[in-house]
Amino acid sequence: MKVKLVDLNKVVEVDHNITVFDIYSTYGKELLPDALLSLINGELKDLSAKPDEGDTISLVYAGKEALEPLRHSVSHIMAQAVRRLFPESQYTIGPAIEDGFYYDFHLPRPLAPEDLPVISEEMDKIVKENLVIVAEKVSKDEAMNLFASLGQNYKVELIAEIEDEWVTLYRQGEYVDLCRGPHMPSTGKSGSFQLISIAGAYFKGDEKRPMLQRIYGTAFFTREELDGFLKQREEALKRDHRKLGKELEFFSIxxxxxxxxxxxHPKGAMIRKIIEDFWRDEHLKRGYGFVFSPHIGRESLWQTSGHLSFYSEYMYSPMEVDEQKYLIKPMNCPFAMVAYKSKTRSYKDLPLRWAELGTVYRNERSGVLHGLLRVRGFTQDDAHIFCRPDQLKDEIKNAIELAQYILETFGFHEYSIEFSVRDLENKSKYVGEEKAWEMAGEAIEQSMKELGLNYKVIEGEAKFYGPAIDIKIKDAIGRLWQCTTIQVDFNLPQRFNIIYMGPDGKEYQPVMVHRAILGSFERFFGTLIEHYSGAFPLWLSPVQVKILPVKPDISEYAENISRELKKNKIRVEVDNREEALSAKIKTAQHEQVPYMLILGKREQEVNLIAVRERRKGDLGAMDLLKFIELVKEELPSFLKE
RNA sequence: GCCGGUGUGGCUCAAUGGUAGAGCAGCUGAAUCGUAAUCAGCAGGUUGGGGGUUCAAGUCCCUUCACCGGCUCCA
Structure with a gap:
């Protein structure tokens, strides 16, 4: 048969059932020593893969596209090491992930951090042994018998679920694993790796199954890349909002x-106030009104909304008031429904856009709490939009555009957009009519199409009452956190029986859109701190200018300057401590204050100020008015008059 | 909630089962200083809480709370 060898730029005639390795042994021996994988018709394969008639083949070397197979191979080496150290262990799955790999084990005893170096040492041995990695295609039955005889029940279960008649086994020395591959040609080709951490993980993510022990690790082709990665990780930890929030006195728990x-705390609250002001102004510009609602409400309200049956595990226990049960709110929406119902609405009133900074309390399970990013009490930048079906698409579009504008304004240019739809195989999890779901889904898809957005469709992530668009932003170490959510809801309008009068004098049910742009102030603030490493841009800085008098006897001049800046709505503090100037600068630098004004006799005599910028350093002396102008120039346009 | 780990002054960290200590921050005093730490003194602790083992517990055991890394769940 004929195959095309791309890196040799020729078509060659070879036997059937021959491996890529053998083909190159004949036609391009000099390419083989560093080759790790093959690329057949654009698909990564083993070097030992057997191409078919007419296939296009090239070799793959150390590099970006081989990184995932490398990590996957290293995960096998780790599993082999664990199997050697714990012969009674059962191994389950061990894929490559974004930053490395993991493998889940069922072990006779819990792992401790001290076990990692021991495992790593054993891995080094396996690397040194340079075992050849061999793929082998076997029938499902054969594979199941093999793993059953090894006492590997998890593997047997995994194989049973595979639909194919045939499965692939990979062997290296005494170790055999069920795997799709591809893999490095031998354990000697494993780059530089590092075991990172131990964690618990449920088998197949199922809470009802026993918990397994997971080991995380990572691998790169070179030591330098690995060191770079570890270094970067260390740097990211310094941006942790929990650490910075404490140091910069933003918040505490x-x-x-x-x-x-x-x-x-005051500094964090100042930033929140600035965010809120911007948020309100932007909503006003876009035709929103504002509402507020109480923190608690009668139990019956939550019966009507359905939260008691669908959400009760997150709700705090009721409190008794006048022999009535009251609940603290986990969501704001029922209040908006009741407000809507307070009078008869006309089709001409719609859309109604009601925004609300609503503080809610959810009894999150203890293990999930995480600084500001996952808390039990938080304020949502919520809104409830009531509209006619024919207005739905535009309302969704407006909400997405608002989200994009706000996220971009805060410097988030990278975010992940997800379209959460029903799990079609399990429709009983959802309420509402088929037609309504279709209409909502179409409206969402159409608006995203019109906005030209890239998004991922996530099946089974829809709320029980309707589909949603979710936008996620990243924290310092790349974990995604949901901020924006736009949800179409036809359940609540029905439950609360809200209506509007149509032009024909008949009653119709409005559609409701729930949406939060920042999500919650707590979570958003947390990611914002990490995004800017605590060095907020001028417009968000709680203290924009810090005045540093060189000597205490200059304090009157300093106060005058301070007053003048405050008149210009510039947030200013004076450091009146009896400290050396360099100490005051150090403090101000640590506080990430954008501008420092150094005032001494020299400045006082000529009525100037010496300006220091936190990154650029000394900007020299200038006139106060010029400085004010400079500051105003740096503000975003929506803050300039 | 589950698995593993960690809890020592406000912060960062010491202390073989044998007298809880340092630096920074704070306070007091001195120094009056020009672009990332002036000097000295003082004060600050039921070692997260509770129970146990021991002649003796920060250290060992149990329990509880919180935090950290994950899993599951979510704004």
Whole structure:
């Protein structure tokens, strides 16, 4: 048969059932020593893969496209090491992931951090042994018998679920694993790796199954790349909002108050106020009105909304008031429904866009709390939009555009958009008529299409009452956190029986869109701190200018300058400590204050100020008015008059 | 909630089962200083809480709370 060898730029005639390795042994021996994988018709394969008639083949070397197979191969080496150290262990799955790989084991005893170097040492041995990695195609039955005889029940279960008649086994020395591949040609080709951490993980993510032990690791082709990765990870930890939030006095979460309950300190609260002001102005511009609602409400309200049956595990226990049960709100929506119902609405009133900074409380399970990013009490930048079906698409579009504008304004240029739809195989999880779901889904898809957005469709992620668009942003170490959510809901309008009068004098049911742009102030603030590493841009900085008098005797001049800046709505602080100038600068630098004004006799005599910028350093002396102009120039346009 | 780990002054960290200590921050005083730390002194602790083992517990055991890394779940 004929195959095309791309890297030799020729078509050659070879036997059937011959491996890529053998083909190149004949036609391009000099290419083989560094080759790790093959690329057949654009698909990564083993070097030992057997091409078919007419296939296009090239060799793959150390590099980006081989990184995933490398990591996957290293995960096998790790599993082999664990099997050697714990012969009673069962191994389950061990894929490559974004930053490395993991493998899940069922072990006779819990792993401790001290086990990692031991495992890593054993891995080094396996690398040194340079075992050839061999792929082998066997029938499902054969594979199941093999793993059953090895006592590997998890593997047997995994094989049973495979639909194909044939499965691939990979062997290296005494180790055999069920795997799709492809893999490195031998254990000697494993680059530089590092075991990172131990964690618990449920088999197949199922809480009802026993918990397995997961080992995370990573691998790169070179030591330098690995070191770079580890270094970067270390740097990212310095951006952790929990660390910066404490250092910069933005917020705290105190044992004395309770887990997941946030204290906003003055500096953090100032940033929140600036965000809120911007948020309100932007909503006003876009035709929103504002509402507020109470923190608690009668139990019956939550019966009507359906939260008691669908959401009760997250709700705090009721409190008794006048022999009535009241619940603290986990969501704002029922209040908006009741407000809507307070009078008869006309089709001419719609759309109604009601925005609300609503503080909600959810009893999140203890293990999921995480700084500001996952808390038990938080304020949503919520809104409920009531509209006619024919307005739905535009309302969704407006909401997406608003989200994009706001996220971009805060410097988030990378975010992941997800379209959460029903799990079609399990429709009983959802309420509402088929037609309504279709209409909502179409409206969402159409608006995203019109906006030209790239998005991922996530099946089974829809809310029980309707499909949603979710936008996720990243924290310092790349974990995604949901901020924006836009959800179409036809359940609540029905449950609360809200209507509007149509032009024909008949009653119709409005569609409701729930949406939050920032998501919650807590979570958004947390990611924002990490995004800017605590060095907020001028417009968001709680203190924009810090005045540093060189000597205390200059304080009157300093106060005058301070007053003048405040008149210009510039947030300013004076460092009146009896400290050396360099100490004051150090403090201000640590506080990430954008501008420092150094005032001494020299400046006072000529009525100037010496300006220091936090990154550029000394900008020299200038006139106060010029400085004010400079500051105003740096503000975003929506803050300039 | 589950698995593993960690809890020592406000912060960062010491302390073989044998007298809880340092630096920074704070306070007091001195120094009056020009672009990333002036000097000295003082104060600050039921070692997360509770229970146990021991002549003796920060250290060992149990329990509880919180935090960290994950899993599951979510804004």
């Amino acid at each position: 105190e044992d004395e108050i309770g887990a997941g309950l946030v204290l906003w």
